[in-house]
Amino acid sequence: MTDQRIATIEALTRKALWLSNWMIHHANHIRPNVDGVKVGGHQASSASMAAILSALYFGILRPEDRVAVKPHAAPVFHAIQYLFGKQSLEKLQNFRAFGGAQSYPSRTKDTDDVDISTGSVGLGVAFTAFASLIQDYVRAKPWSRKDSPEGRMIALVGDAELDEGNVYECLLEGWKHGLRNTWWVIDYNRQSLDGVVREGLYDRIEAIFRAFDWQVITLKYGALQRAAFAEPGGERLKAWIDAAPNAIYSALMFRGGAAWRERLLDEIGDQGPVTALLARRSDAELAELMANLGGHCTQSLLEQFEAAGTDKPTVFIAYTVKGWATPLAGHKDNHAGQMTGAQIETLRQSMHVREGHEWDKFEGLADPAATERFLAEVPFNTTESRRRTSPPVPTIGPQFVGTSATSTQTAFGKILDAIAKTDSDLAQRIITTSPDVTVSTNLGTWVNRRNLYANREMVDVFQKEAIPSAQKWRFTPEGQHLELGIAEMNLFLALGAAGLSHSLFGERLLPIGTLYDPFISRGLDALNYACYQDARFLLVATPSGVSLAGEGGAHQSIASPLIGMAQDGLASFEPAFADELAIIMDWAFDYMQRQGDARPDLADWPRDVTGGSVYLRLSTRSIEQVPREADKVLADGIIRGAYWLQPPTPQCEVVVAYQGVLASEAIAAAAAIGGDRRNVAVLAVTSADRLNAGWHGAQRARLHGDAKARSHIELLLEQVPYRAALVTAIDAHPATLGWLGSVLGHRTTSLGVEHFGQTGTVNDLYAHFGIDAATIETAARATMGGRS
Structure with missing residues (x-):
């Protein structure tokens, strides 16, 4: 030096x-x-x-x-x-x-x-x-x-x-x-x-x-202070500095050299070496010394x-x-x-x-x-970009997991297990993590196949001792699951770091983080921070909603779909069926890697070109699946945010629109009304977030001169007669879907959950909050003018 x-x-x-x-x-x-x-x-x-x-x-x-x-x-x-x-x-x-x-x-x-x-x-x-x-x-x-x-x-x-x-x-x-x-x-x-x-x-x-x-x-x-300490009397100056209260030191720094001299002479001046040490320095030099x-x-x-x-x-x-x-x-x-x-x-x-x-x-x-x-x-002052790059990882297509009754949480585990069985680049680049809820969020089979990460090999003591266990907890440098303690802030910071690996370290990772949906709020600051960094990850929040009935109000998330809608850089979905989830996850792996350059405020969906992170709100409640072929039209609707499960006719009197696990109740209510030969349409909403952003995007485009711009939800609701009404239902805050009536002016009744729940059966809680099939049917009949 x-x-x-x-x-x-x-x-x-x-x-x-x-x-x-x-x-x-x-x-x-x-x-x-x-x-x-x-x-x-x-x-x-x-x-x-x-x-x-x-x-x-x-x-x-x-x-x-x-x-x-x-x-x-x-x-x-x-x-x-x-x-x-x-x-x-x-x-x-x-x-x-x-x-x-x-x-x-x-x-x-x-x-x-x-x-x-x-x-x-x-x-x-x-x-x-x-x-x-x-x-x-x-x-x-x-x-x-x-x-x-x-x-x-x-x-x-x-x-x-x-x-x-x-x-x-x-x-x-x-x-x-x-x-x-x-x-x-x-x-x-x-x-x-x-x-x-x-x-x-x-x-x-x-x-x-x-x-x-x-x-x-x-x-x-x-260095100035150390040199002064070596002078005669310096050890006493050092002792005074070490004993000085923080407030006194700060105050004297503000007052300057004369104040330092007065205080030091008063408290340690000895008419000998200490006084001489101070006298050899002007007020300015003394102030510089004490600030050194x-x-x-x-x-x-x-x-x-x-x-x-x-x-x-x-x-x-x-x-x-x-x-x-x-x-x-x-x-x-x-x-x-x-x-x-x-x-x-x-x-x-x-x-x-x-x-x-x-x-x-x-x-x-x-x-x-x-x-x-x-x-x-200067070594740091390189002319090369310090932002590194990594080529995209090819996706492998939706991994469908059958048509038997299932929950979206179970389907998530099966889809991830299907990916884990492959030797694809996609499977190798996935890293999973969870705040101490790995098994209960259905990551267990993935971890059993892909192991836990550690910087050195660690044996599974239970397996070594021949104790039966469904979980094979092998830690290895080749492992692909990062074990975390129960702290949601750490989860989102880890996802943020892994989601920037391509830029920081030149290697693409596809991070998947799971947690209980009610506890997104515990780490919300870090989630917002990760999105602000433009980190890319898949957040799987499960279980969710009052459908988690027996857990009581502390575990029944209400506001999380609104968080998903409001959070920039995060495309949120709430699928009801396993085939929807398979399509969304395949799309998400591509979306997480997009690096296009576009005006986000003018795009049909703000980040369809530039990409971002994805949030899936899933449920533990099993529902019957819809037997169907997932063609391109259906897949496009799922990704854009909604599709007609039962399309409207010119005679349509009411549309039942649902998001997530209330599919069963919406379908049952529509069937009950349809039994009276009234025309009822059913709108399956997979993402209120993407529907809403697309609607706002079309509005902005029209303000910028594109009079023909139409969003996906506008095109869907244009098929509904103006006289028809909407009933929206969700296992969360009703405002998630309540805005649908504003798109084209259809009168709307919004059903959902606005208060903390309590323990009980799903049927008990659905009836209590008015999101059961009977209440949906009643609301739909009322919107048709009260006619029976």
């Missing part, structure tokens, strides 16, 4: 610090604000991490490394990308504006080199652990390429992010699976949005990581990063000052605070930035040409 290298990275740190602060100031105080709404930004949080980010990006990282940046340090990240030439000036000038650099790093919205989206604090941190596990999973497989080096998965962590429970859930999974190649760098500035952290937190953080077998490296003192914590010292950061040298998971606890090197340093209100015009002017002058040259890349640097040459040689 040369002095020149350190000096250059220190200069680039100050450059990144200036650009990040100016970016926020420009967005809030210079750029026109036409609506008067606060723009925001985090100058102090950015300053806190400027040296850490700079040491990593300019000195340590390699192209194969993947980084999750602390959300509030996004401006520093964008500034570094700008210095690399991977971010435009226009994007910086439009930070937090339409089309500009994003408030928080985003894989999908930013154009610079974001590896892992962050924003919902704590999720990006945990994501790196699962990304590392997926990297090991991929490299363990015989089909994977071994021509690229292993990367480190690195999270830059705000200390307040450690308040998030999902961080600790992921630590346990990492320990279980032998986590490797993971670095977390904690910005230990001891401040959060509402104040200064409690004393003694460091000891707890250290103990937690050591308990999970992480290497813990503390960066508390910078490990997290702000380029030399210390580089030394510790380079010395880590192991694949053991490592946490660096880097002591920092929130607002470091700015007028905001240390103040307890600095989290969302911003510099005044006078303060930014003071900072500008200290950075030797001339007025009118605030955006210039090398303004204020002593040797711009040498700095530019240095940047060109």
